[in-house]
Amino acid sequence: MDYCRTIALGVVALILATQASVVAQGDQRPRRELRRTPVVEAYERARDSVVNLSTTQKIVVQRWGMNIFGDVFAVPTERSAQSVGSGFVIHEDGYIVTNAHVVSAGARLKVTFVDGAACDGRIIARDIGDDLAVIKVDCGKPLEPISMGRSDDLMIGEQTIAIGNPVGLHNTVTAGVISALHRELEVAGRVLYHDVIQTDAGINPGNSGGPLLNILGELIGINMAIRTDARNIGFAIPVDQLREILPDILDSEKLNKVQVGVRVRTTEPPQVTEVRKGSPADLAGVRLGDVIEAIDGLRIDQGVDFYVSMLDRRPGDVVSLGLVRNGRPVEATMTVTATPRPDGKRLALSRLGITIADVKEKAARRFQWKRQGGPGVIVMAVEPGSPAQRIDIRPGDLLVSMGRYWLTDVDHVGTLLVGVGAGDPVEIGFRRERHGQLYDGEARLYAR
Numbered sequence: 147m148d149y150c151r152t153i154a155l156g157v158v159a160l161i162l163a164t165q166a167s168v169v170a171q172g173d174q175r176p177r178r179e180l181r182r183t184p185v186v187e188a189y190e191r192a193r194d195s196v197v198n199l200s201t202t203q204k205i206v207v208q209r210w211g212m213n214i215f216g217d218v219f220a221v222p223t224e225r226s227a228q229s230v231g232s233g234f235v236i237h238e239d240g241y242i243v244t245n246a247h248v249v250s251a252g253a254r255l256k257v258t259f260v261d262g263a264a265c266d267g268r269i270i271a272r273d274i275g276d277d278l279a280v281i282k283v284d285c286g287k288p289l290e291p292i293s294m295g296r297s298d299d300l301m302i303g304e305q306t307i308a309i310g311n312p313v314g315l316h317n318t319v320t321a322g323v324i325s326a327l328h329r330e331l332e333v334a335g336r337v338l339y340h341d342v343i344q345t346d347a348g349i350n351p352g353n354s355g356g357p358l359l360n361i362l363g364e365l366i367g368i369n370m371a372i373r374t375d376a377r378n379i380g381f382a383i384p385v386d387q388l389r390e391i392l393p394d395i396l397d398s399e400k401l402n403k404v405q406v407g408v409r410v411r412t413t414e415p416p417q418v419t420e421v422r423k424g425s426p427a428d429l430a431g432v433r434l435g436d437v438i439e440a441i442d443g444l445r446i447d448q449g450v451d452f453y454v455s456m457l458d459r460r461p462g463d464v465v466s467l468g469l470v471r472n473g474r475p476v477e478a479t480m481t482v483t484a485t486p487r488p489d490g491k492r493l494a495l496s497r498l499g500i501t502i503a504d505v506k507e508k509a510a511r512r513f514q515w516k517r518q519g520g521p522g523v524i525v526m527a528v529e530p531g532s533p534a535q536r537i538d539i540r541p542g543d544l545l546v547s548m549g550r551y552w553l554t555d556v557d558h559v560g561t562l563l564v565g566v567g568a569g570d571p572v573e574i575g576f577r578r579e580r581h582g583q584l585y586d587g588e589a590r591l592y593a594r
Contacts, residue, residue: 184361185321188307191363192234195292196356198258198311199231199248199267199281232310232356233257233281234365237454238288240265241396243388244355245370246272246279250586257283260317270457271395271550274573274588277339277370278388279355280395292357294448295364297384300324300343308347308369308380310356322347322378331371331381342381343367349380358382389413396453400551403485403561404461408432412449415439430480433471440468456482490523490560497563497593498572499532500525500539504555513544513577514584522546522553522577533591539576546586547575566593 231248235241242257249255255267265283272279283289301324308320326344345358349369358367367382389412398404407425410416418436421428438446441455442465459465461484469476494502505513505521515522525543528535539545545553548562549572566572570593578585 184305185307185319188359188361188363189309189319192292192307192309192357192359192365193260193317194290195235196260196309196317197233197235197242198316199233199244199355200256200258201229201231201249202254202256230311230314230352231354232352232369234292234357235289236280236291236294236392237450238291239454240283240285240289241270241450241454242267242281242283243368244279244281245368246274246277248355249279249281255281257281258316269552271401271552272547272575273391273395273550274575275571275590276387276391277383278368278391278395280392293362293364294385294389295360295362295366297343297366297386300327300360300366300384302327305361306345306347306366307359307361307363308345308349308353308356309359310349310353310369312348312350312352314352318353320348325379329381339370339381339383341384341387342370343384345380345382346378347380348378349382353380392450393453395550396450396457397550398453398456398459399485400549400562401457402460403558404459405483405485406456406459406480410438410449410452412453414448416446416449416452426480426483430467430478431476432467432469432478432480435471436476437470438467439470439475440466442466443468485561487557488560488564490556490558490563493560493563493566494556495529497566498534498539498591499529499594500534501527502545502556502559505544509544512579515544515546515577521555523556523559525576533572533594534574537574537589537591539574539589539591540578542579544577545574546577547573549573563593568594 231244233242233244236243249269256264257267258264265285267281267283270280270282303323306322306324310318312318322345324343325346329342329344331339331342349372353369356369357365358369360366365385367384369382371381373379392412393409399406405426407422408418408427409420411419415437418432418434421432421434438452446452459482461482463482465480467478467480469478491502494500502523503526505524509524510521523545525539525541527541528539547553553559571590572593573590575588
């Protein structure tokens with residue numbers, strides 16, 4: 147036994163001597179690898195997918211003065227409001243997720259990657275109620291999507307990693323644990339967010355919209371808020387909630403006024419969960435339970451690939467689908483059609499109590515609207531006691547968004563209101579001119 151112990155001690159001594167010799171010669175690789183923790187590896191897997199967002203919004207203010215003759219005059223001046231936030235890539239074609247409160251309406255967006263490359267971004271859709279938004283960048287190269295995990299099996303105490311842009315410090319990494327699950331967040335006595343993740347990973351202003359990762363480098367949440375009256379208490383939207391609303395945020399039927407008629411789950415594999423009767427998908431022979439493996443000959447791996455592919459489609463476009471049904475390959479050819487044009491003016495009046503009109507060029511210049519998805523619509527009149535009047539929508543307001551979508555024209559309003567029934571909530575985004583200054587507002591009304 148003593149002989150075996152002597153041999154073992156000798157081997158250990160030899161290993162230590164070898165490492166000491168390597169270190170003495172200036173090669174630090176063995177020691178560096180020993181310091182490589184799971185947090186380091188998780189960051190390295192996700193870093194190329196994380197972006198820093200900076201927004202700049204120009205606001206025109208009329209400053210009043212008087213000359214030596216007693217004449218009152220107005221001098222328009224500009225001031226800029228700036229903010230910072232974070233986000234992450236969900237699709238290689240340049241689609242990025244962040245918080246809705248990070249990207250305000252009309253703001254100019256600059257997206258910066260870990261290698262310092264920067265691109266301008268534009269908002270595709272914002273979900274104010276869920277505080278999520280999708281933006282698009284065109285950087286001339288494929289981007290690296292983040293690896294999406296799941297949030298239905300999270301454990302209190304498991305490791306978390308946050309990457310973001312706190313107080314403007316790019317690509318900051320913090321680590322902690324899941325402190326609690328299924329939290330509710332209250333603001334002014336109202337519960338605004340349900341079922342959020344609580345973590346003690348360092349989250350500060352500027353982290354909003356950035357990813358919360360597990361130890362494998364997979365997305366489990368979207369950082370959104372902190373408790374300003376406490377330390378080490380941050381909150382994140384579960385990734386499963388993002389999966390649920392992505393089909394609505396990236397809905398080409400609402401964004402582009404086209405008909406496809408199919409819903410696909412956003413987890414892998416991209417399986418068909420709904421086929422609308424009489425729709426292009428139904429006429430093409432797509433069936434519930436089909437798995438979409440390819441679009442126009444290009445393989446897709448997850449549902450988000452399907453929705454991104456549909457965003458560029460226009461009425462008359464023919465789409466080839468490679469399906470798997472009961473384990474067998476099936477080919478289908480689908481022709482995208484235009485959405486029937488509903489009466490937007492009638493629906494806006496009957497559901498919301500407002501008379502609307504398309505925006506003239508002169509009004510668009512006055513509102514300085516940076517056409518995110520279109521010029522919006524102008525409010526001409528508001529019925530007393532109507533849903534719009536109760537949230538203080540006024541004649542002369544420019545309506546810029548409804549629900550998750552930027553408004554293009556009166557017809558678009560009709561498309562968005564077709565499925566709205568009495569008592570349904572409708573989120574309204576508007577721009578208003580008051581005393582020579584432009585204001586952006588958001589409010590929720592309930593249709594009648």
